[in-house]
Structures are given as structure tokens and as C-alpha cells.
Amino acid sequence: MKKEEIPQDNGALNKLTKEVVYAVDGSGKYSTELSTGWEVKTEALDLAWGDIEKRIEAARQKVLNNEASPILYFLELRLMDLGILASYTGFWKWTIKKHLKPAAFKNLPEQKLQKYADAFNVSVEELKTMKVHDN
Amino acid sequence: MTTDFKHLQAAHCENGVTTNLLRSAGAEKLTEPLAFGIGSGLFYVQLPFLVINNGPAIAFRTMPGLIFKRTCNALDIPVFRKKFSSQEAGKRYLDECLAKGQPVGAQVGVYYLTYFPKEYRFHFNAHNMIIFGKEDDRYLISDPVMETPTSLTDYELQRVRFAKGPFAPRGQIYYPKEKRIVTDEQMAKAIVKGIKRNVNHMIRIPGSIAGVKGIAGTGKKIKKWKSKLGDEKAGLYLAQLVRMQEEIGTGGGGFRYIYGAFLQEAHAYVPKDELIDISKIFTEAGDKWRIAAVQAAGIYKGRIGSQADYDVMGDYLIEISEIETKAFKALSKIKWNS
Numbered sequence: 156m157k158k159e160e161i162p163q164d165n166g167a168l169n170k171l172t173k174e175v176v177y178a179v180d181g182s183g184k185y186s187t188e189l190s191t192g193w194e195v196k197t198e199a200l201d202l203a204w205g206d207i208e209k210r211i212e213a214a215r216q217k218v219l220n221n222e223a224s225p226i227l228y229f230l231e232l233r234l235m236d237l238g239i240l241a242s243y244t245g246f247w248k249w250t251i252k253k254h255l256k257p258a259a260f261k262n263l264p265e266q267k268l269q270k271y272a273d274a275f276n277v278s279v280e281e282l283k284t285m286k287v288h289d290n
Numbered sequence: 291m292t293t294d295f296k297h298l299q300a301a302h303c304e305n306g307v308t309t310n311l312l313r314s315a316g317a318e319k320l321t322e323p324l325a326f327g328i329g330s331g332l333f334y335v336q337l338p339f340l341v342i343n344n345g346p347a348i349a350f351r352t353m354p355g356l357i358f359k360r361t362c363n364a365l366d367i368p369v370f371r372k373k374f375s376s377q378e379a380g381k382r383y384l385d386e387c388l389a390k391g392q393p394v395g396a397q398v399g400v401y402y403l404t405y406f407p408k409e410y411r412f413h414f415n416a417h418n419m420i421i422f423g424k425e426d427d428r429y430l431i432s433d434p435v436m437e438t439p440t441s442l443t444d445y446e447l448q449r450v451r452f453a454k455g456p457f458a459p460r461g462q463i464y465y466p467k468e469k470r471i472v473t474d475e476q477m478a479k480a481i482v483k484g485i486k487r488n489v490n491h492m493i494r495i496p497g498s499i500a501g502v503k504g505i506a507g508t509g510k511k512i513k514k515w516k517s518k519l520g521d522e523k524a525g526l527y528l529a530q531l532v533r534m535q536e537e538i539g540t541g542g543g544g545f546r547y548i549y550g551a552f553l554q555e556a557h558a559y560v561p562k563d564e565l566i567d568i569s570k571i572f573t574e575a576g577d578k579w580r581i582a583a584v585q586a587a588g589i590y591k592g593r594i595g596s597q598a599d600y601d602v603m604g605d606y607l608i609e610i611s612e613i614e615t616k617a618f619k620a621l622s623k624i625k626w627n628s
Contacts, residue, residue: 156542156577167409172436174538175301177323177547179573185323185551187301187541189437195580195587196536199529200409202590206344206526234343234401235455239413242454 157181158188166192167200207234215285224260225285226251229275232287243274295393295422297432297439301541301548302351303418305331306434307395308358310420314393315367315466319477327552328364328484329357332545333491335500336508343412345530348508350544352491354416354457358395358464360487364480368467373460377452380461381444384421384429387463393422393432397462399453405433405440410538415457421447435538478559482626485556493618502615509607516600525590528603532583543576546614550576564624571617575610582606 156178168174173189180186214231217223230240237248244251246267253259254271265279272282281287295314300306305322308329312320326332333352340347351357362369374380387394399415400406423430428441442450451461495501508531515524535544541551550572553565585603588594 156547156573156580161542167407168538170407171405171410174435175299175322176542177301177551178542179550183570183573185547185554185569187322190542193536195583196532198587198591199532199536202526202529203343203345203533204409210344234412239455242458 158186161188161190162193162195163191164194164197166194166197168192207231218257218285221257224255224257225282226255226260226271228285229271229277229282233275235274240274244270246270294391295420295432298434299437300434302326302539302545303434304354304357304416305329305548307418307420308361310432310434311393311395311466312361312365312367315468316470317365317367317472317477319472319474320361320365321555323548323552323555324477324481325361326357326545326548327488327556328480329360330484330488330491331357332488332549333500334502334504334544336504336511338499343530345527346508348531348534350535350540355397358418360484361480362466364483365470365472365476367470367472369464370467371462371464373462375460377448377461380451380463381448384463385424387465388421388424392465393420394463394465395419396421396451396464397457397459398450399455399459400450401453402446402449404442404446405436413453413455415453415455415459417450421463474559481556481560485621485624489618489622493615493622502611502618505614506608506611509604509611511604512607513597513601513604516595516597521595524600525592528586529590532586535579536583543579546572546576546579560626562624562626564620568617568620571613571620575613575617578606578610578613582610 158178158180161176161178169191173191175187176190177185178188211228211231214223214228218225218228230236237251240251241248254263268279268282272279275282277287298306298310300309300322305325308325309320309322331351333349335349337347372383374383384394396419398417398419399413400417401411401413403411403417420432421429422432427444429444429447430439430441432439451459453459492501498504498507515527519527536542541548550569553569553572557565582603585599585606589599589603
């Protein structure tokens with residue numbers, strides 16, 4: 156990439172910092188330059204987030220239809236998979252799978268609900284109702 | 291309390307932390323490209339059957355942690371490394387280091403890294419930063435991907451140091467144990483060793499999922515994505531490829547430009563003129579990766595999307611595989627001792 160070809164587009168990262176890229180000058184010598192972003196990768200990230208939003212909404216619908224417990228919704232909302240949730244809660248994956256069923260979730264004792272709530276960074280009330288107040 | 295410390299911005303966090311910590315331990319002339327090359331950072335792999343964040347598991351660089359480890363070994367700088375079973379122990383040890391004036395490298399997760407924009411906060415646990423001091427309740431942080439130093443509260447820092455999931459950092463901190471004198475001769479030896487190892491990883495690795503063969507392998511797969519996955523999922527897969535290749539940390543072109551810069555800088559220590567010529571081949575490879583990214587974006591934004599467009603995309607990767615094969619074969623033929 157030549158220095159004059161470094162894209163200076165807008166992207167989410169721009170809120171935080173410009174990033175270092177490596178490019179060559181007219182004589183072919185490399186040096187570092189700063190870039191504000193590149194449309195091509197902004198679009199890639201936007202697409203990934205669009206997909207995440209879709210998954211969150213699909214999970215929410217499943218919970219409302221009583222096909223899954225709110226744990227499914229929070230798994231998607233917090234970008235977790237069963238493995239990550241297992242390591243945050245200390246539950247086995249198959250235990251979590253069981254708790255993904257609405258009936259099993261309803262019978263969970265307060266102390267287990269609290270573990271899920273902590274892992275998802277919400278209160279037990281928010282966990283049950285899917286109403287989240289993120290700061 | 292602050293330690294004697296100067297922030298340094300880099301493309302990639304591990305390169306940046308390595309460069310900064312080792313400069314203060316005697317490798318004063320170390321730069322990001324040199325650390326990357328000595329650590330044989332360039333790689334390609336698509337792990338079969340594995341899906342990460344609902345997309346293909348693709349990496350353009352070596353495993354997290356290896357660049358630091360290899361560079362320290364090659365320059366003969368001993369490293370201290372510690373993980374902690376409890377958060378309290380992790381905090382106590384960090385505070386002791388800072389009280390002694392020792393800046394430390396730390397492995398952290400980015401999901402709760404509050405200064406990162408939300409769009410970048412996934413459960414990725416192999417981010418690296420330097421903690422260089424403490425003022426009131428705030429730890430002073432040098433995050434290599436940022437232009438300036440920042441800070442985190444005690445609570446925020448503990449949360450990222452003890453993030454859970456794959457590659458859980460478990461509070462890991464690391465720093466050079468002592469200062470050494472690193473000579474130009476040592477640098478030259480480390481550079482040659484790093485290049486030879488990278489040649490092995492890219493063109494002599496068995497199997498067809500990694501190295502230059504892995505790049506062509508992904509190219510062949512891409513041609514089947516449209517019919518196998520459907521347009522929506524294929525688009526998401528291509529977007530994931532582009533993110534791994536171009537996101538912050540890569541320096542552009544899937545780390546190929548950093549490697550090109552490394553070969554140019556290496557020439558100052560190992561005066562083989564081939565290095566300058568081969569550097570140009572890596573620039574060509576990086577440029578081709580970016581042309582492929584533009585093609586991919588055309589597909590995932592729906593501007594194009596016929597089977598012929600996927601074929602063009604796949605052929606770009608097959609072509610890149612050939613370019614990189616040429617580059618690494620040329621590196622393997624350099625007579626280092628003559």
C-alpha cells in the first residue's frame with residue numbers, strides 16, 4: 156500500500172483512536188502512518204453487528220413464545236456461547252442447556268438465578284423480565 | 291506512583307508490548323516490525339469445522355503470546371510470567387511491581403474494556419497492555435493500539451484481567467527479569483532465526499489448512515460458499531475474513547505490510563540485498579489481499595454476488611498463495627553465511 160492510498164474513512168474505532176498502518180513511500184520504503192479507518196472493514200463490522208441484532212431479537216421472540224428461557228436472550232445479548240457462560244457461572248454446559256428450557260428456569264432457586272444475573276451483569280429482576288438498563 | 295515509562299503506539303498489541311518492554315530491558319533498537327519478524331509472526335490458518343462468532347476460524351498471525359516468547363528467547367532476555375488463582379493475589383502482586391517501579395505487561399479480555407467502543411468488545415481474551423503506574427484509585431495503562439496512555443479503575447482493571455472464556459488471562463502479568471546488553475550481532479542472529487522459522491511455518495508445514503496452502507484452500511472453499519451457505523451466510527463469512535485481515539492490529543493487508551517493513555529493517559543488521567527485493571513481494575501480497583477485501587465487500591454489501599463474483603474472490607486467494615510461496619521460497623534460498 157502506498158502512503159497516498161491509505162484510506163481515511165470513518166469507523167467505530169475512530170471514537171477511540173486512529174490506528175497504525177504500514178505503507179511505502181515513493182521510493183518503496185516502509186514507515187508507519189495513521190488511519191481513521193477503511194469503509195470496507197467498517198461495512199464488515201456493521202454486517203456482523205446486524206447479524207448479532209437479528210439473533211438477539213430472534214432469541215427474545217423465542218422467550219416471549221415460551222420456547223426458551225431468558226438465558227438464551229442474554230447469551231445472545233452478551234455475545235456469549237455455552238462455554239463462556241459455563242466459565243462465568245461455574246455451571247456445566249449441560250446444566251445450562253437444561254436451564255434454557257422455560258420450565259426448568261422457572262424452578263431455579265434465587266441463588267442460581269443470581270449466578271446467571273452476575274454473569275450477564277444484570278439484576279435477577281432484569282434477568283427474569285429481559286428489561287435491561289445498561290449504563 | 292508512576293514508573294519510568296514512555297508510551298509507544300503500534301499496529302498490534304502484542305508487538306507493541308513486546309517492543310516497549312524489551313526496549314527498556316536492553317534491546318533499545320527493537321521496533322514493532324523487528325519484534326514481529328523475530329517472533330515469526332506471519333501465518334495463515336483456517337481451522338476446519340470450527341466456527342467462531344458464527345464465522346470461519348481464520349488467523350493471519352501466529353498464536354497469541356508466541357511473538358513475545360520467541361523474541362525474548364532469541365534476544366536472550368529472561369522473562370518473568372505469573373498467573374493467579376485469586377483476584378486478590380493478582381492485585382497485590384501488581385501493586386508490588388508498580389511500587390518497585392516495574393511496568394508490567396498484562397493479558398486482558400476486551401469484553402469489559404470500558405474505553406473500547408462497544409462495536410469492538412467481543413469475548414476476546416488475548417489483548418495485551420502495559421500497566422505502568424497508579425494514581426489515586428486509577429491504574430495508568432499504555433494500550434499499544436492507542437495514540438495516548440489511558441487509565442482504568444481498580445474494579446475495571448480486575449474485571450478485564452480476570453475475564454473468563456477461551457484463553458482466560460487469569461490475571462497474567464509478565465515482564466523482563468533483568469536488563470541485558472543486546473548487540474547488533476545478536477539482533478542479526480535473531481532475525482535470521484525468525485525468518486527461517488517463518489519459512490517453515492508458511493511453506494513446509496504439513497497438511498492443507500495452514501501456511502500458503504491454507505490460503506489457496508480458503509480460496510477454493512470460497513468458490514463453494516454461495517451454493518453451500520446461501521448469500522446471507524456467505525456474506526457474513528466473507529466479512530469475518532475481511533475483519534481478521536484488516537482490523538486494528540494488522541497494520542493492513544493481513545500483517546503482510548508489517549512483514550515487508552521487517553525485511554527492510556532486517557537489511558540494516560543482515561546486509562543481504564535479497565531482503566529488499568523480497569520485501570516488495572510482501573507488499574504485492576498485502577496489496578492483493580486488500581483488492582480481495584474490496585471484492586468481498588462488494589459481495590457482502592450486495593453490490594455484486596453472482597457465482598462468477600465468488601470465483602473471482604476465490605481466485606484472488608489462490609493467486610495470493612502463489613505470491614507468498616514465491617516470497618518464502620526466495621527467503622529460504624538466501625545464503626546467510628556467505
